[in-house]
Amino acid sequence: MLLTEFISGGTTALESLYPTKEARTIVLMLCEHLIGTKSYTHIVEPGYEIPKAKQGALEEGLARLVHGEPIQYVTGECEFCGLTFKVNSNVLIPRPETELLVREAIKIGSRIYRMRIPYGKTAEPVRILDLCTGSGCIAWKVALSVPTARVVAVDISEEALAVARSQDFSAQLKETGATAPQFVKLDVLDTEQPFDFGEFDLILSNPPYIMESEKSVLRPNVLNFEPASALFVPDEDPLVFYRAIAAWSKRLLAPDGKCLTEINEVLGAQTELLFRKAGFSTTEVIKDFYDKNRFIFYQK
Numbered sequence: 001m002l003l004t005e006f007i008s009g010g011t012t013a014l015e016s017l018y019p020t021k022e023a024r025t026i027v028l029m030l031c032e033h034l035i036g037t038k039s040y041t042h043i044v045e046p047g048y049e050i051p052k053a054k055q056g057a058l059e060e061g062l063a064r065l066v067h068g069e070p071i072q073y074v075t076g077e078c079e080f081c082g083l084t085f086k087v088n089s090n091v092l093i094p095r096p097e098t099e100l101l102v103r104e105a106i107k108i109g110s111r112i113y114r115m116r117i118p119y120g121k122t123a124e125p126v127r128i129l130d131l132c133t134g135s136g137c138i139a140w141k142v143a144l145s146v147p148t149a150r151v152v153a154v155d156i157s158e159e160a161l162a163v164a165r166s167q168d169f170s171a172q173l174k175e176t177g178a179t180a181p182q183f184v185k186l187d188v189l190d191t192e193q194p195f196d197f198g199e200f201d202l203i204l205s206n207p208p209y210i211m212e213s214e215k216s217v218l219r220p221n222v223l224n225f226e227p228a229s230a231l232f233v234p235d236e237d238p239l240v241f242y243r244a245i246a247a248w249s250k251r252l253l254a255p256d257g258k259c260l261t262e263i264n265e266v267l268g269a270q271t272e273l274l275f276r277k278a279g280f281s282t283t284e285v286i287k288d289f290y291d292k293n294r295f296i297f298y299q300k
Contacts, residue, residue, distance in 0.1 A: 001049070001050050001055060002046075002048065002050070003041060003042045003045075003048040003049070003050055004042045004046055006027070006031070006050060006058060007027050007028065007042055010030070010062050010065075011024045013062065013065075013066050014026060014027065014065060014066065017065075017220070017221065025039075026071045027065075029071050029075065030061045030065065030071065030074065030075070033061075033074075033077075034054060034057050034058055034061060035051065035058065061074050068220045068224055069221065070093055070221045070225055072087050072093045073088060073089055073225060076088065078093050078135075078137075080094035080098075080099065080141070081099050081102050081103075081137070081141045083140065083169070083172075085135050085137050085140070085167055086135070087163065089226070089227065090157065090159035090162075090163055090227060091134045091135040091159075091160045091163045091164075092134050092135065092226055092227065092230045093226065094135060094137040097262075097288050097289075097290075097294055098137070098138070100289070100294060100295070101138070101206065101260050101262055102137075102138055102141050102142065104286070105128075105142050105146075105202060105204055105260055106142060106145045106146055108202055108260075109126050109145075109146035109149060109201070109202050110146055110147065112126050112202070113146060113148055116148075123148070125149065125150045126146050126148050126149045126150070126202065127198065127200045127201045127202070127254070128142055128143075128149055128150070128151045128152070128200060128201065128202045128203075128204065129151075129152050129154075129197075129202070129203045129248075129252060130142070130151060130152070130181070130204045130205070131154055131203065131204070131207065132154070132155060132205055132230070132241070133161075133181075134155060134160050134164070135160070135163050135164055135167070136153055136163070136165070136181060138153075138204055138206065139151050139153035139164065139181040139183070140164075140167055140169060140181060142204070143178050143180060143181045144169060144172050144173070144176055144178045149178065149179065150182075151181035152181065152197050152200075153181045153183050153184070154184045154185070154186035155185065155186070156187045156229075157227075157229070157230075158185060160227075165183050184197075188205075188207065188241065188245065189240065189241070189244045191244050191247040195248075195251075197252075198252075199254040200252050200253060201254050201256075201257050201258070202257060202258055202259070202260075203245075203249050203252065203253055203257065203259040203260075204260050204261070205241075205245050205259075205260075205261040205262070206261070207241035207242070207245060207261070207262075208229065208230055208231055208241055209238070209242075209262070209267070210231050210264065211238045211264070212232055212234060212235050213235050215232070238264065239267065239270060242261065242263075242274050242275070243274065243278075245261055246274060246275055246278035247278075249278075249298070250279065250300075253299075253300060255300060257300065259280075259297070259298045259299060260295055261298075263294065263295055263296055265293040265294065266293075268293030271285075271296055272284075272296055275296060275298045280298040280300060282298060282299045283297070283298045284296065284297045284298075
């Protein structure tokens with residue numbers, strides 16, 4: 001089978017689920033992952049024949065895509081902040097919007113590090129806590145990017161923590177001298193349980209925040225495949241995780257510490273008010289590149 005034929009047929013097969021351009025991009029991603037072709041191979045080599053030994057895997061992958069499974073689960077990986085993360089159906093697929101939170105976190109963490117340079121060898125490392133870590137994408141990126149960072153990342157799901165711990169950035173750790181995050185099982189909603197890791201300079205979180213009533217606007221590839229426990233909150237209490245995050249932050253944040261948490265865009269004002277009422281002196285809703293409320297910055 002010609003590569004051009006597979007791409008054309010695969011794109012057509014996915015058009016009931018995705019816009020044509022996106023469907024084509026997904027098929028190209030599948031081909032790149034399974035047979036090593038590039039997005040332009042079919043253009044510069046129109047006569048490229050798919051190796052017979054690979055045709056079965058391509059057809060199987062396409063069948064999963066037609067069923068609605070996200071391409072990231074089919075390939076088992078996702079690009080985020082310049083790194084390739086392992087993902088499966090036990091964790092959310094990292095979103096481009098979350099990269100904004102990570103970039104801001106790296107700026108804050110690096111600023112804290114620079115302020116401590118004059119203390120030399122006695123300088124404290126930058127302590128960072130990641131609540132609801134999932135795949136560990138936030139925790140790993142800040143650990144690799146903020147000098148001296150010591151990252152603790154928590155999640156209630158053992159399956160998610162297994163994915164987070166399995167991320168292989170050994171080369172980056174060696175190159176940067178960074179320390180890998182420590183992943184800990186914790187129910188974020190139980191704010192009274194022991195947690196003996198000291199205070200943190202930076203607390204980050206991307207908790208479940210989609211209301212049950214918003215399910216109808218989600219694509220089937222999200223609704224039917226990504227873990228519901230990491231996505232949804234009840235309509236009658238949509239800020240349940242933010243109350244818990246506020247409590248953890250009050251308990252664990254260093255006096256000059258900073259916090260960032262991703263939010264539901266339609267609940268920006270209510271979420272900011274929650275943190276203000278919790279006693280945080282500075283709160284600010286930050287918008288994303290679509291001008292939507294994306295995360296909240298807050299500090300004591």
